[in-house]
Amino acid sequence: MRFSIRTRLTFWYVSLLTVSLLSFGAAFSYSLFRIFMYRMDGQISSVANMMVHTVIRPSGQLFLPQDFDIILERFFGIRTAGNYIQILDQKGNLVARSSNLENFTLPISRDTYINALKGKTTFEVVRTLGRYPVRMVTKPIILKGKGHVAIVQVASSLEGMEAIFHSLAYIFTLWIAASAIIASAVGWFLARKALAPVAEITNTARRIGAENLNERINVSVPDEIGRLASTINEMIERLEKSFQQIKQFTADASHELKTPLTILRGEMEIALRSRDNEYMKEVIASALEEIDRMSYIVRNLLDLAKMDVEKESAPKEIVELDRVLSERVELLRRLALDRGVSIDILKNRPASVPGNQVRLSQLFFNLIDNALKYTPRGGAVGLYLDTEDGMAVFRVRDSGIGIARSDLPYIFDRFYRVDKARSREVGGAGLGLSICKEIVDSHGGYIEVESDEGRGSTFTVKLPLAVMD
Ligand SMILES: Nc1ncnc2c1ncn2[C@@H]1O[C@H](COP(=O)(O)OP(=O)(O)OP(=O)(O)O)[C@@H](O)[C@H]1O
Numbered sequence: 001m002r003f004s005i006r007t008r009l010t011f012w013y014v015s016l017l018t019v020s021l022l023s024f025g026a027a028f029s030y031s032l033f034r035i036f037m038y039r040m041d042g043q044i045s046s047v048a049n050m051m052v053h054t055v056i057r058p059s060g061q062l063f064l065p066q067d068f069d070i071i072l073e074r075f076f077g078i079r080t081a082g083n084y085i086q087i088l089d090q091k092g093n094l095v096a097r098s099s100n101l102e103n104f105t106l107p108i109s110r111d112t113y114i115n116a117l118k119g120k121t122t123f124e125v126v127r128t129l130g131r132y133p134v135r136m137v138t139k140p141i142i143l144k145g146k147g148h149v150a151i152v153q154v155a156s157s158l159e160g161m162e163a164i165f166h167s168l169a170y171i172f173t174l175w176i177a178a179s180a181i182i183a184s185a186v187g188w189f190l191a192r193k194a195l196a197p198v199a200e201i202t203n204t205a206r207r208i209g210a211e212n213l214n215e216r217i218n219v220s221v222p223d224e225i226g227r228l229a230s231t232i233n234e235m236i237e238r239l240e241k242s243f244q245q246i247k248q249f250t251a252d253a254s255h256e257l258k259t260p261l262t263i264l265r266g267e268m269e270i271a272l273r274s275r276d277n278e279y280m281k282e283v284i285a286s287a288l289e290e291i292d293r294m295s296y297i298v299r300n301l302l303d304l305a306k307m308d309v310e311k312e313s314a315p316k317e318i319v320e321l322d323r324v325l326s327e328r329v330e331l332l333r334r335l336a337l338d339r340g341v342s343i344d345i346l347k348n349r350p351a352s353v354p355g356n357q358v359r360l361s362q363l364f365f366n367l368i369d370n371a372l373k374y375t376p377r378g379g380a381v382g383l384y385l386d387t388e389d390g391m392a393v394f395r396v397r398d399s400g401i402g403i404a405r406s407d408l409p410y411i412f413d414r415f416y417r418v419d420k421a422r423s424r425e426v427g428g429a430g431l432g433l434s435i436c437k438e439i440v441d442s443h444g445g446y447i448e449v450e451s452d453e454g455r456g457s458t459f460t461v462k463l464p465l466a467v468m469d
């Protein structure tokens with residue numbers, strides 16, 4: 001089962017908090033316990049030390065009065081209150097004990113006894129004495145020359161400490177439980193607040209369709225979610241643009257095809273009514289021209305559509321641009337001659353690029369065709385092919401009519417023509433340059449134009465060269 005982000009966030013938040021509180025509680029209790037033990041050990045061992053000095057006479061004899069603890073307190077200032085004191089002889093037999101022990105005897109384990117014989121002091125917790133455990137120190141009394149004479153045991157109850165730790169555990173449990181409950185509520189609220197923009201994004205995205213691509217998500221804060229919203233907005237904007245372009249393209253294409261159809265229809269009607277053979281011939285010739293024009297547009301549109309498909313799976317071959325250029329120019333010489341424009345290859349350096357030969361040839365054709373079309377009689381078209389920084393550079397320079405600065409940004413758009421009437425005269429549909437742009441893009445290159453109105457234009461194409469191995 002998948003939980004919502006909100007639930008997961010809250011869960012992690014609360015778990016982390018609980019784990020950190022638990023570890024804090026554990027570390028705190030442990031430290032407290034160590035401090036407690038340290039102090040208790042200090043206290044019982046100082047009583048034990050005093051006992052050692054008290055029960056030994058200067059002669060080395062053990063001094064064990066009847067009222068053991070009364071004398072201890074009165075003469076030596078050792079208070080037995082809270083401390084259980086016991087003296088054993090060197091064999092481990094009881095010789096004296098403080099009255100608060102009553103009939104109880106502090107136990108001595110084998111290990112502790114052996115330790116004492118070795119002169120070592122042992123600290124331990126004894127649980128077998130009464131209701132509460134006690135902390136006990138066992139210390140041997142060793143005299144110079146006489147060796148091991150007795151063992152002193154001092155113990156103190158851990159009752160107070162147990163009580164403190166029980167209360168502490170109780171307080172910690174309550175505290176952690178309360179924190180977890182409060183943290184769940186706060187976490188749930190915070191997660192909702194943090195995720196509110198996501199809900200807004202979801203709602204807006206759900207509302208957006210082809211009809212209202214102008215809608216945008218409200219971006220209020222520049223945080224991660226704000227950035228996500230801006231990114232989605234940018235994406236919607238691109239979608240809107242593409243949609244707009246498609247709409248525009250469809251409208252333009254229909255319009256472009258409708259014009260020749262209308263003309264065709266008008267001419268046919270006239271032809272139907274006319275009895276003049278010569279006139280009929282003229283009309284049919286004109287109709288054929290319109291049909292050619294329509295075929296030209298349809299062919300170009302098909303090319304554009306095909307290129308959109310090709311983009312994904314274009315097989316790449318090595319294309320020698322210099323050869324393509326020479327061949328193209330040979331084919332266009334006749335056209336140039338008809339138009340009275342000179343055409344010259346001013347530089348043709350060998351350059352090979354990976355790509356589609358048919359398309360690259362079409363690219364050259366479209367650019368040279370434009371240069372010839374938009375250059376008046378007597379003008380010149382110069383062609384250059386060179387290499388530069390790993391790129392093949394192809395340049396078409398003409399001395400033609402040029403393009404106004406205001407038109408430059410649009411000439412690569414589909415169906416865009418600077419002068420519709422003139423273009424129509426020379427047979428242009430406004431698709432040539434948009435096809436060029438598609439071809440250049442799909443080959444990973446770019447195309448630029450510089451133009452001086454009335455003096456001529458230069459189109460420059462740069463394509464990445466093939467890597468020779
Ligand atoms: N070398 C040039 N000199 C002046 N104007 C140009 C030149 N090349 C293109 N243009 C302008 O840019 C417009 C768009 O060119 P494009 O090649 O896309 O269309 P076209 O030549 O009119 O038609 P098509 O190429 O589809 O037959 C042209 O109509 C023309 O106005």
Ligand SMILES: [Mg+2]
Pocket residue numbers: 366369370428431432433
């Ligand atoms: Mg053209």
